[in-house]
Amino acid sequence: MTTPQAIRQLNETRALAALFRAGGMSRAELARSLGLTRSTTGSLVQSLLDAGLVRERPEEEAAARVGRPGILVEIDGDGAFFIGADIGVDRITALAVDLAGMVRHAVERDFRGAGCDPAAAIELTARLIGEALAALPAGGRVEGISVAIPGFLAADQRTYHATILGWHGVEVASLLRRQLGIDRPVLLENDANAFAVAETYRQAGREPADILVVLIENGVGGGIIAGGRLYHGRQRGAGEIGHIRIGEEGYVFDPRRPGRFETFVGKDALLARWRYHGGTPATLAGLLAALEAGDAAAQRTAADWGRWLARGLAALISTLEPQKVVLGGSVSAVFPFVAEAVAREVEASLVEGYPVPAIETSTVRTAGPALGAAYLLHQAMLSMDAQFQV
Structure with missing residues (x-):
C-alpha cells in the first residue's frame, strides 16, 4: 500500500525533475506541470525550500518573461553534489556536478592506463575525487560517487573486465571505497555508456x-x-x-x-x-x-x-x-x-x-565519461526509476 509519505516523496521528486528541465517555474506553472492543486504544490515547494533544494528567484529577474511577472522557483545548485570520475587509457578525470547540473570543479591527470597496475590507477582516481570533494562548499550534501571505466561488469556482478587496460576480475568499487575511506556504494559504469548519458541527459x-x-x-x-x-x-x-x-x-x-x-x-x-x-x-x-x-x-x-x-x-x-x-x-x-x-x-x-x-x-568534450557518470547519480536523485538507483 502506498503511504501518504511515499506519495509526497514522489511528488517532491517530480517537482525537482520538472524544475530542472524547465530551468525555473512559477508555482502556478509547476502545479499545472505536475497536475496538482496550487495548495499542494505550494506545500511541496516550501518543503523543498526548507531542505535547501530549491530557491526563489527575485521578482525583478522574472520580469523578462512573457505575461505578468511573478516569483519563480528554481533548483538551488548548492542543494546537492554528485561526483563523477573516468579512468581512461591516457588520463584520469574527476569532477563535481551540482543539483542544477552544472560542473563546479573538474581536475584531470595524464596517466598511462594500458597495462597499468589497477591499484595505482585507483589510488590516483581516489586522489582526484578527493580534490573534487575538497573544492565543494563546506557541508555540501554529496549524493554519491560514480566512476566510468572502459570495460564491463563480470558475470559475478562484482568484478570488472577492462581489456584495454589489461584488467580482468578487478574489484574496482571495493578498492575505491578503501582508498577513499568510505563505507557507501560507488557506482561503476562503462565509459561509452556514461558518455552517452552526458550527450543525451x-x-x-x-x-x-x-x-x-x-x-x-x-x-x-x-x-x-x-x-x-x-x-x-x-x-x-x-x-x-x-x-x-x-x-x-x-x-x-x-x-x-x-x-x-x-x-x-x-x-x-x-x-x-x-x-x-x-x-x-x-x-x-x-x-x-x-x-x-x-x-x-x-x-x-x-x-x-x-x-x-x-x-x-x-x-x-x-x-x-x-x-x-x-x-x-x-x-x-x-x-x-x-x-x-x-x-x-x-x-x-x-x-x-x-x-x-x-x-x-558530439558537443561533449574530454570529460564526457566523467560528466555522464555524475549525471547518472543526478538522474538517480531526480527519478523514481529503479534502473537509475544506486
Missing part, C-alpha cells in the same frame, strides 16, 4: 529518442539510448561495439581477435595508418594539423579510416535503427574531414529505402 523529458553514441579513443565503445533510456543489456555489457569483427585484419594486429572494429578506427589503428602513409609526427594532433593543411597522405589516412568507420556504422545502423549517430572521443575530430564520404557509403551499404540516420560529432 539534457534532452531527457522531451520526445524519447533512439541514439547510438560511439566513443572513439584507443578503443571503441557504444552507448545505446533506446526510447530515451540507456540500454545496458542482460548483464550490463551491451554496447561493446569495438569488438565486433568487420574485416580480416585491422591496421593494428590482434592475434587473438583479428579484424575488430577498433583495430580499424581506434586511435592506435588511425596512427598506424598515418605512419603507413608516411605521416609525421605520428600523433593525433599531427594528423589533424596535416588534414587542416590539405596534406595528401593525411587525406588518404582519413579516407581509409572513414571507409571502415562507414562499414562498422552501417552494420550497427541495420541492427539498431537509431534516429541519430553521435561520434565522440578524441578521434572523432577526424570525422568532419570525411563526413560526406562516410554518409554516402553508409547509405549505399543499407537496404534501399532503409532510414538513414544523421551522423554528427
Whole structure:
C-alpha cells in the first residue's frame, strides 16, 4: 500500500525533475506541470525550500518573461553534489556536478592506463575525487560517487573486465571505497555508456529518442539510448561495439581477435595508418594539423579510416535503427574531414529505402565519461526509476 509519505516523496521528486528541465517555474506553472492543486504544490515547494533544494528567484529577474511577472522557483545548485570520475587509457578525470547540473570543479591527470597496475590507477582516481570533494562548499550534501571505466561488469556482478587496460576480475568499487575511506556504494559504469548519458541527459523529458553514441579513443565503445533510456543489456555489457569483427585484419594486429572494429578506427589503428602513409609526427594532433593543411597522405589516412568507420556504422545502423549517430572521443575530430564520404557509403551499404540516420560529432568534450557518470547519480536523485538507483 502506498503511504501518504511515499506519495509526497514522489511528488517532491517530480517537482525537482520538472524544475530542472524547465530551468525555473512559477508555482502556478509547476502545479499545472505536475497536475496538482496550487495548495499542494505550494506545500511541496516550501518543503523543498526548507531542505535547501530549491530557491526563489527575485521578482525583478522574472520580469523578462512573457505575461505578468511573478516569483519563480528554481533548483538551488548548492542543494546537492554528485561526483563523477573516468579512468581512461591516457588520463584520469574527476569532477563535481551540482543539483542544477552544472560542473563546479573538474581536475584531470595524464596517466598511462594500458597495462597499468589497477591499484595505482585507483589510488590516483581516489586522489582526484578527493580534490573534487575538497573544492565543494563546506557541508555540501554529496549524493554519491560514480566512476566510468572502459570495460564491463563480470558475470559475478562484482568484478570488472577492462581489456584495454589489461584488467580482468578487478574489484574496482571495493578498492575505491578503501582508498577513499568510505563505507557507501560507488557506482561503476562503462565509459561509452556514461558518455552517452552526458550527450543525451539534457534532452531527457522531451520526445524519447533512439541514439547510438560511439566513443572513439584507443578503443571503441557504444552507448545505446533506446526510447530515451540507456540500454545496458542482460548483464550490463551491451554496447561493446569495438569488438565486433568487420574485416580480416585491422591496421593494428590482434592475434587473438583479428579484424575488430577498433583495430580499424581506434586511435592506435588511425596512427598506424598515418605512419603507413608516411605521416609525421605520428600523433593525433599531427594528423589533424596535416588534414587542416590539405596534406595528401593525411587525406588518404582519413579516407581509409572513414571507409571502415562507414562499414562498422552501417552494420550497427541495420541492427539498431537509431534516429541519430553521435561520434565522440578524441578521434572523432577526424570525422568532419570525411563526413560526406562516410554518409554516402553508409547509405549505399543499407537496404534501399532503409532510414538513414544523421551522423554528427558530439558537443561533449574530454570529460564526457566523467560528466555522464555524475549525471547518472543526478538522474538517480531526480527519478523514481529503479534502473537509475544506486
